[in-house]
Amino acid sequence: MNTRTILTRIGLLFAVAVIAALVAGTTLAADNAAPVQLSIGNAGPREVEETTQKAIARDYGRAWQSMATALANSDPAALGDDWTGIARDKLRAQVESQQRSGVRTRIVDRGHRLQAMFYSAEGSALQLRDTAQIETQILDGDDIVGSDTATVNYVVVMTPSADRWQVRILQAVPSF
């Protein structure tokens, strides 16, 4: 076995290790999602199928993760495809506003209790109520200049796209 072969093998092992680390990192990020519980008792007129229930819980949790990343880093690209329509426009505006002012927002997401309220007959829109446990911090540079921990209620509308459910409306409300 010559030196070149040894170096090639070491290189291959390194590449495998890097890929493994990246995969592990992705899994870790996915595991870090705050718990999302969904109840469908009040939904209608269409029944929320089991696969849809799983997709909603998964995609809503992922949308919150991407929002938290986008706001923490003032990076609109982090929103990915988890947001659409009005909700996406408003989040982008908030991120751009953060970029201009130097203010950032850190969201510590402790979980969501979702209640499906309306699922349209043709399956094109799902409305939910979310009771979320959220800590919000305002950062100026790296200094925390304001914070709040609360149970926050949201009215949510999600719509399906080719491969996921996207958040179309997210509006906090004082109470349900």
Added chain:
Amino acid sequence: MMTNAKHPALVGIICLLFLSTAHAQWNVPERTQAGQDVTIRASLDVYVVGPGFAAKLKPENGSVTIKGDQLRNAGRYLVSNGQNSAVMWVEPSEPAKLNFLAQPSRVPAARPGVISGTAFVFDNNENLVLSSTPVKFDLRVEGAPTISRTVDSRDGVAWIRSDSSRREGNAEFTAAVGGIGVKRIVRQVAAEPCNLSMRARPEKKGILVETAPVRDCSGNAVPDGTIVTFTQLDSKGKTTVDARVKKGVAAALLPPADSATISVASGVVMGNEIRWGGRQ
């Protein structure tokens, strides 16, 4: 001794005065309406974070003003002066816009619960209006009575399921709140054929079969292109001919036969049967 005893009380009173003054100075409103200016007394920088907006505002003459166009989006705003944080709710204004989903775009006539309409009620800043709002739905087709229902929105959404009317044609499906209305067109087409009937007569090259005008159970002519299947069973076997409705009727030429049984069908609907060979 007296002097010493008074000091803690004095300090307490000063502290209370200071705290109450500080609290009075931090006058973040609990609620405001979308699009309205908010002025907050402040001697320190004020940070505001909410839906669509984040800012650090410098006080001028002892206050900061958050402009109405910075508070367009309804929701929860966190306001801080670096020492105290407060929550301010921005509420949607009056309904000004409807998003209306009507499904499907084409339906059979006289079918129960086949049309669905969903209206989302927004203010002029794209905020969902969450207070209950009556939304009027009308389904109107020329020559038939209008189907009309009013539904109160819940969390900004109102929806109905409606029967299609008995007449074919373009139905105007509208949703309205106050003076705001949105119209969608739902094409109502004839449903499955009803009372399908045919007659047969001899021709040089075979037996010509032709239906009566093909209509649904409400009397609407089925669209041209609808497939009608004629089947002939005779001593040579079975012959099937698919014919398209053209100008309201379907016709086909079947092979000559001395004696045969001829039937007609369209989709799942069977028509009459003819026994060919002297007796029809």
